[in-house]
Structures are given as C-alpha cells and as structure tokens.
Amino acid sequence: MPRMGRVVLPNYPHHIVQRGHNRQVVFAAAEDYLRYIKDLRELKEVWGVKVYAYCLMTNHVHLLVAPSESAAGLGQLMKALAARATRYRNRLEGRTGTLWESRYKSSIVQSEKYLLACCRYIELNPVRACMVTSAADYLWSSYNARVGVSPESDWLDLDACFEMLGDTAENRQESYKKFISQAVSNEELKTIRLALQRGQLTGTTRFIDEVERIAGIRIEHRGQGRPRSDR
Template sequence: MPRMGRVVLPNYPHHVVQRGHNRQVVFVAAEDYQRYLVDLRELKDAFGVKVYAYCLMTNHVHLLLAPGDSVAVLGQLMKALAARATRYLNRLEGRSGTLWESRYKSSVVQTDAYLLACCRYIELNPVRARMVADAADYPWSSYRSRVDDVADSHWLDADPCFVGLGDTLTERRRRYEAFVREAVCADEIRLIREALQRGQLTGMNRFVDEVERVIGLRIEQRAQGRPRADSRK
C-alpha cells in the first residue's frame, strides 16, 4: 500500500496548527486576536465545521476542528481564515506578502481516548510556554469558555466527551477543570505533538488499524499508550 499523506476524515476531530510564515508574529494587539476569533466564529458556521478548542499564540494557532460529511471544508476553512487574517494585517500595516505558512499541519484524533486530552494540550499551550501560570489567565484560548460563563463565547461547540463528563453544565465544567489541572504525563504530550508534526493519527493502535482499513493506506508511526483511565472523570 502507498504511504499516507494528510488524512482528513468526515465527522472526526482534527488537531490543526497553522504557523506564521518563517514563524513571524501574527498577533500583536488584542484586536488582532479578537478579529481572528470573529472570523473563526463566522466561517465555522459558513463551512459547517465544529470548533471544540482553540488557542491563539503570538505566531501560530492551535485548533480542534471537526468537518461534517464533506472533508473539503476543513481546508477551505483554514484557507479562508488565513486569507482574512492576511488581508487584515497587510491593510493595518500597509504591507503586502504572505502572513502564514502555505501548509497547515493536522492530525485526526481518536474521539473516545484522546479528544479531551487534545483539548487540554491545546489550552495548556500558554502554560507550557510560561506565558501564564494558569490556563484561566490566558484570554485567547477556549479554556475559560469551557469552565466559566464568558461573554460572547457560547459559539464554541461541545464535544461528545465533554458532554459525557456530567449530567449538568456545572458538573461538566468542574470535572473538566479538574482534568486540566491534573499532572500531564510526558508520554501524552509527546504522542500528541509527534502525531501532529508527522501528520499522522492521534490515537491507539486499534484506531490506526481501523483508519488504515477505511482509507487503504499504511500508517507507519503508531501511537503508544493512552491517557489514564480516570482522565475523563
């Protein structure tokens, strides 16, 4: 079988990262972040893509997105987001040229085992980068929308694993907050990071086997291990 290129699957979450061209800064002022989120909110509805988590860093973005039945909309959404942000910054700074890398990275995520782990990974980016001490202190991620009532933030989609955390929104928020505050093992971080960098699957071996059968392509790098059994409690 031929080796796998980028895999996009309908109705599955995808961990997506897009970086600034040559890692240049793409967000400077609060208005830059706000504008991107406005565009994300508008375009996700236009393309029918669910947004489960996001984190906007100074020179890149992390998104957890799920296309519907049409896989093409994922690439269309990312292209439209990049084009809008480029036009906005070029107009603001009186410049021209490319703002983003031409190709974003993506990894299909196994929903039951890794969806919440990927949300946590994304929302803890500013903590790992030592920009803030607590995820709740960073205003440009989805974390505060998940654990608190934040104005104009109810456009974020509720992923099935988050819904399964409890019978009420209050209970789900409390359990997710506790989940994020747990110590995260280095293996989990490495697995998510390497799957993204290689454009491969974030999941267990049985998930890899399942996707190989569906798409008819060989996936060489296989994830090992999984989040702890209590990670969704």
C-alpha cells in the first residue's frame, strides 16, 4: 500500500508518535526527559502549537498537539524538538548522526469524541507497558500536571472537552482522574492504534468525511479497521 503524504490541518488535534532511530534509546536519564519537556514547553509557544498530552517513553514520544492557524507550526515544532534532543545527546556521548526516525507518525483527532480518549491512551502507555501500575506513578507524562499534582501544571492547554469535565479546576481534575481510571475498551484502543499506524483519522465516519472535504483528498483507506459508525 503506497504511503500517503502527511495531512496537517490548523486548529485540529494531532496524535504524534516519534521513535528513536532503529528504536534506539532516546531517554537514558532523568535529565534527558526534563530537557525534552522544557523544550516542549518553550517551543510550543514559539511555533503556536497547543499541547494537550504527552508521554516520553524510553525510545519514543507520544504527543497530542494542535497547530494554530499556521499548520506548518506542527512540523516546525517537531523538527526543533528533534534537533535539540539530537544535539544534546551527540554532545553528551561524543557522537554524530541522527537520534530519531526521519518520519514521525501522525493522526488527526476528532476533538469531541476522541481527544480525551487519546489523552488516556497516551498517559496510560507506561501502564500498558507494565512499567508502572498507575498513570500517577510515571513521572514523564502529562498526567500529574493535568490533575494538578505537578507544581508546573499551568502550561498544558485546555480544550473545551476538558472544561466540560467540571465548573472548577478541582472538579475537572477529579473528573479527569476518574476518566483515566475507567476500563478502556478494546475497540477504543484498536481505533486509536490503527489510525496512528496508518496515518489516518481518529474519529467517526462523519468526522472522516468532514476532514476529507476540508483537505480535498481521500485520507482513509475504506477498508478493514475504519470506524464504522458515529456511535
């Protein structure tokens, strides 16, 4: 199946995964994680990109981000993040060459139905990998910042989906904790995972048709694995 060019739309959330070159380790020590999070916090402002969730794993990163009116900002953000991490590791290890795969994976996400689900998918990644028993135990994701445990929690962006969780920050945080702790269906996991792997869309058929009209191209391969209804 030929690879389709990446589709990026302004003001839409995008689920991003970028892996280390040949799946090599990209985060070996706490300082590595801290530097990437610091760079993400700084560069999202430079390129006008909203950040809803993140999780830094040993050899890859998950991000849920939305470019502003300039869709190009997303690619510029990813390029700048990768370049900074590569320069840092090369200086540290006295090496040359790339740290990351040349092409990151991306899926446009339907906000009202799948944005929170993608946040949960991202922040539970260390739990599914059996690295921790709960999202709160993992230091290198957005979960603790989102629920107000981290002292530096003010830089994550709020979509309307988060605001609907409660009237106050405290209520939203408690509702979000409950949401993350809920059992996740296999259908939800499959929808998010396949959309990301195929570079397709995370959403209902109506959303897929809407985005394809906006983009002016066929994005989804109308076959196995495509969400079947608006349920």
